[in-house]
Amino acid sequence: MATGAAHLSSSKLNLGLLRDFYRREFLECIDKCLGTKAIVWDDGLTGPFGLIAEYSLLKDHEVEKMFPLRTGSLPPSNVQNIVFLTRPRLELMEKIAQNLHHEETKGGYKKEFHLIFVPRKSLLCERKLKEKGVYGSFSTVEEFNMTLIPFDADLLSMEMNDAFKECYLENDFTSMYYAAQSLMTLQALYGTIQYIHGKGDCAKQVVDMMRRMRDEMGGREPQVLPQIDTLLILDRTVDLLTPLLYQLTYEGLIDEIFGINNTSIKLPAERLGPQPSQEGVESKKVILNSADTLFAELRDKNFNAVGSIVSKKAKLITAEFGERHAAKTIGEMKQFVSKLPHLQATRQSLATHTSIAELVKECTDADDFIDALRCQQEFINGLETDKVHPLVEECIAKSEKLSKVLRLICIQSICNDGLKPKVMDFYKREIIQTYGFEHIVTLNNLEKVGMLRPHGARTYQVIRKSLKLIVEEVNEQNPTDIAYVYSGYAPLSVRLAQYLARPGWRSITEVLNLLPGPKVEEVQQIPAALRKRRSSISSSQSSTGEQKLTLIFFLGGVTFAEIAALRFLAQQDDVGGELIVAATSIITSDRLLDSMGGDCCGTMEESPQ
């Protein structure tokens, strides 16, 4: 069943199980309408669904046509059913309504219409459809509860890019409900999680919702042996600094530069070496997950270490190809031939990653990148944060991308515990004058979520020192601390996870009190029959050194650099135990800041200059 998803099952927690679960549920859902069907896809869903099912599978279930959801009318087709697969978003309802109106005026052969909401029906959307007078045209309105998509053996994403904005800007906590629900799904599959820790308002809300959902089940709890020991839920507002910083791991940089979308990126084809018989293809899709063993090795490395690994691998593979000259007997030849497919695959992957690394290097070697990085390093070390920084001014004068300017200013604001009024006003005016008055809204939004704020109580220095966020002398090749992912800065969020594992949060109570939002601690009772016999009488069992499994859930998104730091942490002996990371979405500074823009702010990418 799990075709093309072997990489999901390679960790202690078999996430292939989750994928299979969704796959079954999805097929059941579309099978409810009989006969040939066309699926109309919300663009935001094609990527995630690609990770759980493939087109051939849908074809087997009589899906004959697939259309993207667009305004206007649907392309002609002679299927019996039209299935709209959509997220519960009002703007999409408009499009669906238009499609239906057109379809109905067309007349002719009568089709049946079905609507499937992912992950959940929404009252608002249904109302909208009723207002538009099309709700009655649907034979069925269903929901398909897919909230947490397995990206890799240790990574899950809800793919809700607007979760942060919705929660902290608009006070709309629907995504938190989905998060709680997805955690219930996980518990149904992998057993109840005994210990829950959390920090932040949303974390508390999620834990409360989980408690309620559990109460509602009233004893019908999953009879599954618990596989996850601890759950840590972190609000993004607890650590707003980390996602703003330039990620310096391989995967993090790829995401910042090209944007990884559902574990794949599109690259200019001509840069990926000679492509046999693929003329006219402008971009090529590259899938990035641990199924590619080379990528699995490279992804979490500091970019400065990538070059040497790639070249070592290249030498190795050349040597292995060279073995065929040494092969004399038929037996040796046979052995070589049996290795050949693997060798060829490795060589292909090596070529791909060499090209990607070159593209990344072009960006990281550029002056503007180095300057911005230097400026960032000054800020996080608490230098030059209380005055207008010349680089910021220059970026504005050059009309560089607004998200870059905002990024630097927000970093400065956080590291200075808020900007002095004079500095704030200066930046505000310059931004508005260069990027347009409409950005009053953007700046207002940033203030609302706390990324930009007026000068307040001094906490950054205390937090920085007590959690050892700044680490001098990091070894980028053979790191000894998580700080390698930002070349000298240890992500606050990951430090919290590290302290939780050892020696425990009690040791950092003071710092936790400085961070926003409440601390949450909860123990969920596990039926005696399902309890693990830890520290049991038979010493033989404990000596097997069974490792603890912790799930870390980021509300408001996580960056690839943080994921890398967590993976690094899991490999360290003193922390011990495996980690699984889940998040509302994978974010970068750009994606986070773009979502803060008011919707009336058209981007002024090209000015007459």
Added chain:
Amino acid sequence: MDADDGEGFGDFRTRKKNIFDDDVSVEAAKKIITSARFDDDDLDDDMEILDLGSSTTSVKFSAAPLKSGGDMQFPKVNMLRGSNTGSNSSLTIEEAVGTMGRKFGSMDVDQMQQEIIQLRKQLLAARKERWTKMPVDLTLRRIMKGEPYSLENYRALEDKLSLLDKAVTLMDGNAITAAVLHLKKTVKRATFQQELMLRPVAANHYLAYLRGHFEHAELIDTLSMLGRSEEAAIVKYRLACSTGDINTKVSSLKACLRAHFEAEPSLAGDASLIREHIDLLERQRPIEDSDARLEAEGRTKVFLDFPRRFALVNMPVTTTLFYCCLYHYHLQENSFASPVSIKKRHELPERQFVWTAVSARAKAKGWTDIEQLLTAKGWFGGKKLKAAIGFGKVVDILHRFQAPHDILAKYLELVEDLDTRLTLAKKTDCKKAMIETLVKQKDRAGVEEFARKYSATIEAEYARRVLRDEAIRWK
């Protein structure tokens, strides 16, 4: 060689797919299926399908699928599933194929009759329910599960409020929204607002609803009522900004300024920005009108040299400044399009002004303008070149707009730091400046290398002359 097992597998795949090809008859398909059945143990799923398939012997394909009256079809199928579930809960391919050409048999009539009975029961139950007030918990659970529900029996205010409060404790967005909207629909506006003020969570959901339905007037009212005047002001401002027509935009901005920003002391800072926004638009409007006309007439040189790529209206301040420096640099300060007047009105910092003006004049190849711009009166009436952004940046900009070498050289000379000057001279390919800088640095080796590298150029001759000059003391 690596294809061996792969191909075998692929073979099976294609065979499996063939079932659905139009040109394969049912009989043939069945044959393929039944033979495939013994192929492999891994294909348990497929086996189940087949078992069901072979039992439906009455399958026949007809050209047009038979329809039993639009809406009835779907429930019927549901029933059929219910009776068939036994071993296999999910609907299988064969079942789906089967229904395409199912003949109307006695079994169907039975099923439909059963269905009618079922539906009647449901209808009766629904009729009864309609007039009984269900407990709040039960109704909320129905909302949360997406089942049908009715709120019209909650008539007393306390019922409506308990529904709302319970929904809030359950933290379910759908339920809260439903309860809020029910309250709004059925009580007096004043009561609604009063209750909403006591329930911030409910208020947030109501606001999200209004935002989603573009009910801006009510959104702004509600925000103001809740004392969130800052948010109300921003919503109003956003609304004004999204107006397409410039005249309407200006008037709605003015209205927004009066009604929201000027009324709220805490928004004084933003109020002055919005006043600037209005002034900018009012400045752009006449310039755009007259320039568009001039360009259309095609007699003004500057518009022929630099065709306008954008309409000016709605551009930011610095872009406007650039535009005016490009097309209207020499206008008097009392004119709308005068760069100096823009600088004054929008309190542009000197550096920003210089940066933009130099760029614009460089594009227009107005080298003397740049020189004048950068000339500052020194002590005792002497004249001196001065650049707020530093001459390094000036050179950068000039180079970007392809300034000639003699102009570049002039400003290069003013870059104080010699290392920077040398780097810039190399970047802009100003050979003379390179030699001069090297001489200043007393770097004989550097000059020698230059002479070697560019041996064919005139500057190489100059370099050689420098090297022969005994007056120079080298390092």
